[in-house]
Amino acid sequence: MTCPHLEYRDESDGTRFDEARAYCTAADRFVQPMRADVCNDRYDHAHDRHCEIYLEHADSDGAGRSDDEAVNAGAGSGGRTESEVDDGGER
Amino acid sequence: MSYGDFLRGEPAIVTAALTGGVHGKETTPNLPETPEEIGKAAAAVEAAGASVVHVHARRPNGERTFETERFQEIDDAIRRYADDVIIQHSTGGTGAPDADRHRPLRTDPPPEMASLDMGPLNRYDHLTSENTRGLVDSLHEEMVDRGIKPELEVFNDGHLNEVHGLLERRDLADPVYATLIFGPGTLARPRPRNFLNAIDNLPEGALFNTLGFGQNQLPFATMGLLFGGHVRVGLEDNVYYRRGELAESNAQLVERVVRVAEELGRPVATPDQAREILGL
Numbered sequence: 586m587t588c589p590h591l592e593y594r595d596e597s598d599g600t601r602f603d604e605a606r607a608y609c610t611a612a613d614r615f616v617q618p619m620r621a622d623v624c625n626d627r628y629d630h631a632h633d634r635h636c637e638i639y640l641e642h643a644d645s646d647g648a649g650r651s652d653d654e655a656v657n658a659g660a661g662s663g664g665r666t667e668s669e670v671d672d673g674g675e676r
Numbered sequence: 677m678s679y680g681d682f683l684r685g686e687p688a689i690v691t692a693a694l695t696g697g698v699h700g701k702e703t704t705p706n707l708p709e710t711p712e713e714i715g716k717a718a719a720a721v722e723a724a725g726a727s728v729v730h731v732h733a734r735r736p737n738g739e740r741t742f743e744t745e746r747f748q749e750i751d752d753a754i755r756r757y758a759d760d761v762i763i764q765h766s767t768g769g770t771g772a773p774d775a776d777r778h779r780p781l782r783t784d785p786p787p788e789m790a791s792l793d794m795g796p797l798n799r800y801d802h803l804t805s806e807n808t809r810g811l812v813d814s815l816h817e818e819m820v821d822r823g824i825k826p827e828l829e830v831f832n833d834g835h836l837n838e839v840h841g842l843l844e845r846r847d848l849a850d851p852v853y854a855t856l857i858f859g860p861g862t863l864a865r866p867r868p869r870n871f872l873n874a875i876d877n878l879p880e881g882a883l884f885n886t887l888g889f890g891q892n893q894l895p896f897a898t899m900g901l902l903f904g905g906h907v908r909v910g911l912e913d914n915v916y917y918r919r920g921e922l923a924e925s926n927a928q929l930v931e932r933v934v935r936v937a938e939e940l941g942r943p944v945a946t947p948d949q950a951r952e953i954l955g956l
Contacts, residue, residue: 593737602701604737615702618739619770623803628771635802 588632588639591624611642677883681904687945688937689906689953691728691764691885692721692926696912700738704915704922709734715753720927722761725934727950728789729754730908732766733780742769742776748783760947762956764789764827767815770805777811781818788956790819792826794835797862816846825956827885828854832864836877843879851955852882855908858896859889866892871899883953890914897933901942909933
């Protein structure tokens with residue numbers, strides 16, 4: 586089972602791709618490729634255990650937090666911060 | 677390798693990490709993902725002075741893959757566009773099954789080099805690259821069988837112990853070649869004293885390569901050059917040219933570190949010189 590917040594899109598906010606890419610509808614952002622493994626539950630990944638944004642979103646549903654708060658609370662499956670980019674590659 | 681090697685002006689090997697497997701074009705449109713893009717990027721960094729390209733494979737939508745066939749397509753493209761650059765495959769892969777981690781070693785011909793991670797690495801809040809000793813040994817065994825030079829990836833000081841342990845368990849062909857990695861999280865803290873400590877704790881005779889993430893890329897490459905080491909730069913490890921300004925290409929990052937090396941009196945190694953240094 587893939588994440589219910591996962592969609593494949595080729596355009597968002599002026600960013601367009603030739604091939605549709607993973608998009609997190611909870612975070613309203615394209616997903617980093619390694620995180621797409623989590624969205625798709627590939628290998629030993631599971632979105633409901635390993636995705637920060639899914640967990641935050643589930644928390645917000647249960648605890649009354651807004652989606653915006655959940656999105657802003659963490660990087661999430663679609664999020665990207667400069668420090669995460671600095672976290673570098675797979676090696 | 678030492679400060680003496682710097683004073684003697686020994687050639688420095690520049691490795692370009694072209695694409696990685698973590699971020700993609702959603703981070704920077706300048707990141708190559710397709711075999712064609714990676715092949716052209718390899719040619720550009722070779723022209724800029726890199727003698728080794730570190731390679732990951734992507735699906736058509738940019739996501740990670742460990743399939744031998746995709747690595748083959750990439751290698752074919754690199755050989756089509758570049759002249760003589762050394763191909764180094766990644767065997768890294770957070771959460772990927774051990775069997776998949778072997779697949780990058782099975783192209784025809786095999787890559788001349790491949791990465792061999794020395795231990796675990798945490799990612800985000802819930803993911804870990806385990807890199808057990810069992811996996812390290814099995815990857816090394818296949819590298820030996822296929823004539824592939826391992827690039828030992830050292831994420832922190834504990835992994836320096838793992839390098840010594842690997843040498844006790846297995847015969848590694850000389851020279852041992854280790855990449856010292858500095859950055860956030862599980863990585864060694866990017867402090868100059870930690871760099872000096874790391875090179876002091878390498879096995880006797882080992883060569884080292886220096887890799888700093890993000891804003892640490894250029895200063896740690898410079899330190900690596902000053903202490904007789906080799907350097908890795910590229911969009912896998914750092915997408916910025918300077919704070920707030922995305923790098924235009926892998927070649928732009930290579931061009932800069934080549935200028936630094938030459939200014940410091942370290943000529944950059946040609947692919948043939950790199951092969952001689954690495955014992956390929």
